[in-house]
Amino acid sequence: MPSHTPSRRTGPGDTKRRIQAVARELFVQQGVRDTSLRQISERLGITKPALYYHFASREDLVKSIIQPLVDDMERFVAEREAGDPRRLLTDYFDLIWRHRDVLVMIVRELSALAHLDLGERMFAWRRRLIVLLLGPDVTQAQHIRATVALGGMSDCAVEYAHLPLDEVKPVAVEAAADALGLP
Amino acid sequence: MPSHTPSRRTGPGDTKRRIQAVARELFVQQGVRDTSLRQISERLGITKPALYYHFASREDLVKSIIQPLVDDMERFVAEREAGDPRRLLTDYFDLIWRHRDVLVMIVRELSALAHLDLGERMFAWRRRLIVLLLGPDVTQAQHIRATVALGGMSDCAVEYAHLPLDEVKPVAVEAAADALGLP
DNA sequence: GTCTATATGATGATAGAC
DNA sequence: GTCTATCATCATATAGAC
Secondary structure: OOOOOOOOOOOOOOHHHHHHHHHHHHHHHHOOOOOOHHHHHHHHOOOHHHHHHHOOOHHHHHHHHHHHHHHHHHHHHHHOOOOOHHHHHHHHHHHHHHOHHHHHHHHOOHHHHHHHOHHHHHHHHHHHHHHHHHOOOOOHHHHHHHHHHHHHHHHHHHHOOOOOHHHHHHHHHHHHHHHHOOO | OOOOOOOOOOOOOOHHHHHHHHHHHHHHHHOOOOOOHHHHHHHHOOOHHHHHHHOOOHHHHHHHHHHHHHHHHHHHHHHOOOOOHHHHHHHHHHHHHHOHHHHHHHHOOOOOOHHHOHHHHHHHHHHHHHHHHHOOOOOHHHHHHHHHHHHHHHHHHHHOOOOOHHHHHHHHHHHHHHHHOOO
16 A cells, blocks of 8 residues: 555554543533543553653643634734725634534633633734624724624524535624624 | 621532632632632631531532522523513623623633533523523524524623623613614 | 631643653 | 653642641
C-alpha cells in the first residue's frame, strides 16, 4: 500500500488528532471542566502521561480545540468590509453554524474558560460586527437591536443544531434582519 | 432597643443570609465552579466547617441562590394565559431583568450546573413561552423566530445589565416583537 | 454556632525506564 | 511514544470539643 494512501484508520503521527477528536467530543458532551485527562486517555486506550507527549498541558489541549473557531472569527471580522447587511448576517450564520458544537461548549462554560479571555474577545467580535452592519455611528437603540439580532441567531445555531441548515438559516436571518429594522 | 427593630446590620439567625449574599457575589463574579467554600468562609471571617451548620452541602448553598429565579420563572409560565404578545414580552423582560445577575451566572456555567437539570428546564420554559406568544400550533419558522426574539432579549438583559432599565427594555421588546413578526 | 483536626478522593503534572 | 510510579495540591465533607 503506497504511503499516500489515506485509507488506514490511524497512522503514525495521528495520535495527536485522535486525542483532539475524543477531547472535543467529551468537552462538548459533558463540559470542559467535567472532563478529566484520565477520562480522555482511558477512552483512547492509553495512559494519562502519554497525553503529555502530545500536549504541554491540559490548557494546551483545550486551546487547540477552540482555536479553529477563534481563527475563523478573527478572519471574518478582520477581512470583511461594510456592505449589504443581509449578506453579512447570512455569512455570519454560516460561520457560527460551522462551529456550532464548539460554540455550545464555549457558551455553556464561559467561566471555566475565563483565562482565555473569551468573554472579552466575543464582545469585541460583536462590536465589530455591529459596525459592519450599521456603520461606525450607531445609536444605543441600534446597538440594542443588533444585540437581539446577533444573540438570537447564535441561540438558533445552538438550539436547532440538529436540523438541516436550510431549514434554519433563512428564517433565522430574516428574523434577525427584522429585529435590526432592515427594510 | 425593641426586638422588632431592624436597624442592626446583622443579628442572630442572620449568618445564613450573610453566607448567601457573599456566595452570590462570588458566584456571579468568578463563577460557581471557581468559588470554593474556603473562599466564602474566609471572606465572612468564619471557618469552612461553620458553613455546614447552615447548609447541608455545597450543592444546597448553590441551589438556594438559584431558587428565587427558578420559582419566579415557574410561576410566570404557570399562571400566565395567552394574551397580548407585546405585553407578555414586556413582562418577561422585567422578569429576566430582575434576576439578571443570577441569570448571567447560570448561562455562563450551564455545564457546571448540569446536575440541576437547568438546561432542560430552561428549554421547557421557552417552549411554554412560545405557546403563550403564538398559540399551540406553531410552525417551525415561527418557533425559530420566537427563539431569536427570546434569546435576543436574554442577551440584552445580560449585556446591558449596567444601563437603566428604561433605556434597554422598550428597544429590546420592540426588536423582539419585530423578530417575531408582530404587527 | 463555631472551632480544630482530619478523612477521603480527585486532579494535573513530572521523573525516569523501556 | 508509551509506560509505571509518584507528587503536590486542592476540594468537599465529617467528628467531636467548646
